[in-house]
Amino acid sequence: MKRRKRIVNTICYIVLILISVIWLFPFFGLVLQSFRGESGGMVSYLVPQEWSMKNYQFLFGSNSKFLKWYSNTLIIALFVSVLQTIVIISVSYALSRMRFNGRKALMNIWLVLGMFPGFLTMICLYFLLKALHLTEAGAIPGLILISVASSGMGYYVCKGYFDTIPRALDEAAIIDGATRAQILWKMIIPMSKPIIIYTALVAFMAPWCDYIFASYVAFGYENSYNVAVAMTRWVWTNDYQGFFTRFCAGGILVAIPVTVLFMSLQKYYVEGVTGGAVKG
Amino acid sequence: MDEKKRGNFGFLKWLGNDLKDIGQTFARGDWKTRLSFLIMGFGQLCRGQIVRGLSLLALQGGLLYFIFGFGWQYLTKILTLGTVETHREGRVTVYGHNSFFILLYGILVIVAVLALIYLWRLNLRQNRDAEHLLSIGKRLPSNKEDLGSLLDKNFDKTLLALPVLGIFIFTVLPIIFMICIAFTNYDVTHQPPSKLFTWVGLQNFKELFGIGGTGNFGGTFFYVLGWTLLWAFFATFLTYFLGMAVAILINKKGIKLKKLWRTILVLTIAVPQFVSLLYVGKMFAVDGLVNAFLMRWGWISTPINFWANATSARVLIILINLWIGIPYTMLIVTGLLMNIPAELYESARIDGANAFQSFRKITLPYMLFVTGPFLLTQFIGNLNNFNVIFLLNQGNPKSLELTNNAGATDLLVTWLYKMTINDSNYKIAAVIGIMVFIVTAVISLIVYNVLPSVKDEEGFQ
């Protein structure tokens, strides 16, 4: 019996190690490429022939606007994270704790709206933002506005969490003379730390990957690019020969803060994502 | 919004009652109320409800200004979408009407008119109620109470105002606009600001279903639709079951370093996809890293062109998607596994069930029950999974058997993206968008009616 157990465990470990290798391999490759000193194009080997920091030096050098793009993305991510969390908490609270005319209808309409493919509306959104002068030089606030404006529809996970907080608590507080606003502020929010962190984290991570709409809105104005828009050009267009290792280096720099943040808040992410999955 | 449900007859009845009520309000009301028919908020102002009165008045002024000062020029042209063409005087260009803005702002003005009618009705009702309260000797809510209730009884309105508005302007309005585009001839030869586009009725839909259209458009549509569904199915359920397997494996008693394994997997969620997927896509190129390694190890003699063949490209995309999707499912399942009472497994073991049986009888049913909604959102998310397809291979390979730039791994969304970007074919993209909506809506409806865990919203409280 014990021997069998040991064999099973060994197999499990082998599988896990295999999985880990597969999962880590691309990241491993990405890191190695970013330190490659020879040609900047694609190669079919993994370990660089010449180790070098020149790709990173290029990104931080005066010829590159990488830092500008990086800070653009960071600004967008921070604002979206804070504002989107506020919006989602507001919507979730209203839908979870309050009963008003049209509540069901509102939820159903939002559900239906979510089924339209968002890409189609991009051209329309572009012209709306242009009318508000939030394209090109104003693309950063424009992107923040778009991300935050429609975020109310992403209330499911947060509402699901609020639903699990007993309503008896609210009723008791109302009897004690608390207003709804006070209940939200003093009771619900302190009890919802995991879901708030989850919401903020998800909102923070999304802008790092937004390249299609962001490139529409920046419309060729380089100072408004985010990292994704700027860097996908390096691999997709013919104008940037030999930028592949720079892309890898930039990718590593983008991945670091997001990964660190994600790893340190992983516990909350799991709680949020599990809660959300269950409650829908 | 409740009115819609009662059907046509119900709506007419409601309309009749409402008109009667409006008439009665005017007939029975005092002069303040009657004047409020013209100047919104007048009665409220006279009766001391300054907050209500001023906001109604401001809204009326603003909306009227918007409708007549700005919107009128667009609204009047909405039936033709503009008639004046762009022309040149010498070499200087004089732009004519812009069909795009006529349609966009036309819709906005129609909404503004509806909002005005709604507010006007609200204004009348408030006057009527106020008169009624005063007539039975009660006191009207003070301004302070009005404002205070926004933090208490009417807190939902405070909370929802901005989100609802944001969603309206940046989601609903564009969607209405897009639906309208499906009935116009907005494409590369009818592009504002230089060219006008106009209404063409159901022409684009006829083309989609092969009536009088060019090429094999309908066939291509169903081909892409088929793959979209196939992809969504595999991407959802393969990731789900394999993710569950990995979670159970890590959770197994006797496995050490649980946290390390999880952290390794979770990296794919943390690293932005435009970095990781672009790199992984290049790894599988015919002269890429994977082929180079396989050849170095002597497993193959000539490189495999993974992306060239429709079948291999599809399989590869589904496999790479596992790399993205498994960690996500793993996290969720890990969280849920802890919720299953240990006694259940204990008693199963006493009854002589082996590990597989207890998985099949306990874990799986529980998981399926609890994660039903999650699976649905995953499925819908995969139907529209732009990033994976686009970053990996842009929907290629194409084939002469398909038309309009479609490729074998194109989803409906990536296809319509190509149509707008490469071909500026907005009208057909809009039609496909509507089709995507219908497909998604039908699937969701079916699933929603089948799933037990969605029905009972209040059950959790």
Place this chain on the structure above:
Amino acid sequence: MKKYLALLLALCMVFALAACGQAAAPAQEAAPAQEAAPAEEPAATGALKIWVAEAVVDFTKEQVASFMADHPEYAGYTVSVEPVGEGDAASNMLMDVEAGADIFGFPQDQLARLVAADALIPLSDENAAIVADENDAGSVAAATMAGTVYAYPLTSDNGYFLYYDKSVISDPSTLEGIIADCEAAGKSFYYDLRSGWYMPAFFFGAGCTLTYDTDDSGAFTKCNIDYASDAGLGALKALIALHKSPAFVNGSSVSNATNAAAIIDGTWDADAAKELFGENYACAKLPTVEINGTATQLGGFGGFKLLGVKPQTDETKLALCDDLALFLSSGDVQLARYNVVFWGPSNIAAKADPAVQADEALAALGAQLAFTVPQGQYPGEYWSLSEALGDDIIAGKYDTADDAALMEALQNFQDTCISYAG
């Protein structure tokens, strides 16, 4: 019942939109009025935007500065130069002409689409005459549609030829020899057969034609094609044979090629190719290939980069755009540009410069030029259709097909090409 307070906020947003729309609308209405005002007004001010490829942004900025220094009459205008690649520039212009650049570089194959979307203003008669005088005939033809010149030729190097590794390829004159050398050395031959631009090398070489006629609005009226013929069949068979070789890799970008001994590519990759092949770097015209039993020289497109000016509502600004675009495409600037980024000039005088004459890659391109046709206008669908044919070849759909099946595919291709016209 204070639902309206919720709507208050809603309305604020609507007003914001309205206000902006208002600001925009009068501007449009005002355009004719501005035009009516005397154009000679000395202190005309405004902003002008230029889009060029990243590599020449700094160069263009310097040239613009020197132009502005020589033209004090335009002192009121500020000129900004943004790096927008030629492909992106065309698609951005097609999406929103009004917000697009006033002067932008683009590849000639986008000309018809840009004209159709009214994103290009025809050249004034004087400028058209200057352009026609000073540039090679191919580049002028590329900028012309239905007798109207729509753009300023910028380069005459948008064609392709062979880069190869001297140490691997002993004789670059036949494709069969190149493939044999590559196979023997375990290296690869790169050629992009899933591309409407590279693929005609085989078909045109075999003697086929594929051109489109356009009317003056940029619409395609007629397709001249004879791919479904013995010559076309031979070319298709040669492509299939090429794809079957283990040494063949589909691709046309040096920096994406990991194992290249030879690659068919353009001048823009010269630096990358020099780096890749080191001292074994060499260039040549395209090789010959066995088609229907005879060694046939591969043909292809000679292509050009153009500089366009978008339609303007203001006369002074239009004059500035005209003058600036003419200056940026002039012989002196083309030569200066060559010295910085090695873009092959289209200007006849600049072409004769010794430095340009000595350029290896341009020499190879020049040798190939004799076998190419100037690239005309093609509908956007043509490019994706060619990718589809290429993908079918690479996927092996025709590996075992007989002549009849191949002819059917060519007929299908030809019919579809014809369906894009008219």
